[in-house]
Amino acid sequence: MMRHFSYSPAPARVVFGSGTRHDLAKEVESLGKHRLLLLSTAEQSAQAQEIASVLGSRVVGHFPEAAMHTPVDVTEKAMSLVNALTVDGILSVGGGSTIGLGKAIAIRTDLDQIVLPTTYAGSEMTPILGETNEGLKTTRSDQRIRPEVVIYDVDLTLDLPVAMSISSGLNAIAHAVEALYAHDGNPIISLMAVEGIRALAHGLPGVVRDQRDEESRSSALYGAWLCGMCLGSVAMGLHHKLCHTLGGTFNLPHAETHAVLLPHALAYNQSRLGDTLDGLKGAFGPDVALGLHTFSKSLGAPTTLRELGMPQSGIDQAAKLALAKPYPNPRPLEEGAIRALIGRAWAGEPPLTEE
Structure with a gap:
């Protein structure tokens, strides 16, 4: 006999394929966003800017300082930019470090997130956030943490070492x-x-x-x-x-x-x-x-x-x-x-x- 269980499907929208990054403008339009903050690591800064260029003036700032284990001090620095630019959404291009920063901002602001993963981390599909402060990593779960739209483009992984x-x-x-x-x-x-x-x-x-x-x-x-x-x-x-x-x-x-x-x-x-x-x-x-x-x-x-x-x-x-x-x-x-x-x-x- 099958054991009792419950299952709640995640509400996120997923777009999967090759070349799907070209759907970015359509997805941003569907969410009604006009003032996005672009997030990346320093290493992926140029790639993130190239992908986001199709959005033109809808991207009002770029924070290229995402770091491993989502340090709280980095998030606080990014939050200063969020507040200064009156951001209405987050665009994350990269792996777990960048996606983690977007989630850390979202739990503090409830801003919508659009994510283009470039690794196989999987963090983009979860309501889980792990943050590090003074050498201690803590984890929490909240539905506000889960990104609203995830665009998987196989082409973005071809150059992943x-x-x-x-x-x-x-x-x-x-x-x-x-x-x-x-x-x-x-x-x-x-x-x-x-x-x-x-x-x-x-x-x-x-x-x-x-x-x-x-x-x-x-x-x-x-x-x-x-x-x-x-x-x-x-x-x-x-x-x-x-x-x-x-x-x-x-x-x-x-x-x-x-x-x-x-x-x-x-x-x-x-x-x-x-x-x-x-x-x-x-x-x-x-x-x-x-x-x-x-x-x-x-x-x-x-x-x-x-x-x-x-x-x-x-x-x-x-x-x-x-x-x-x-x-x-x-x-x-x-x-x-x-x-x-x-x-x-x-x-x-x-x-x-x-x-």
Whole structure:
């Protein structure tokens, strides 16, 4: 018998395809926006300005200082521009850092957001915001955080560096993996999760072979969208808690941290999941956690927290922080076992599933 569940479809509008950035003016017109603030990182400033140029005077300012982990002081600086320019909407072009800044502005102003993702982060599909202040990252969820319009243009991902594509794609897979065993999960999200992981597992090796292969890029971006839907619809567990803890505390790169930790966090829970992971065995083999680790290595993804800059002395601190606030997880949270998990991830050892 199927268990009781509830499912509330997200209200965001999604436009997907190649060349869809050319629909931007139409989407802005539909929202009735006339004074947009363009957001980007410094590295993507020129690309963002080129995309936004079709809007002409509707873009009244550009803030190209989005930063990893959404630092509060950066958001406050952007808010000064929002207020000075009397902005009526936010246009975010980029990956998780830029999208996070747009969300941080939205929760403070309730301004509508239009997002053109250039990575596979998936943040654009969620009502979740993680902000960092004085080395501590906190997360909250609110429907005002979720962007109103997301324009996925496969063309914008063709020049995404292979290394960033891989770490970003594994980050997306992490969203779907944890959705499969979420305490508030449902069969609709599980279907999205398996299909999203399948699409990314198919697309990412093709990206490694040929960075500009459109079929592989399309498959990966489609998968990232579905995985983002999973992240925005159900609760996450140990893996996401660890990533936020490590990223905020040690300033580790977000996507790469997900890539390293995912097989280890899944191995921690795997013995308690029954047939939950059966849909992933075709892609990763009977031991899904170990298969994910092997898949990551085959793509050239980082496999150690050490290479990301985490000090070995931080392992104990991270384990304690991971237990600081209770949250649902298939396997009870045990400090010793979590410390061992982080230690293996720090050293790059294969994931170890509980017997």
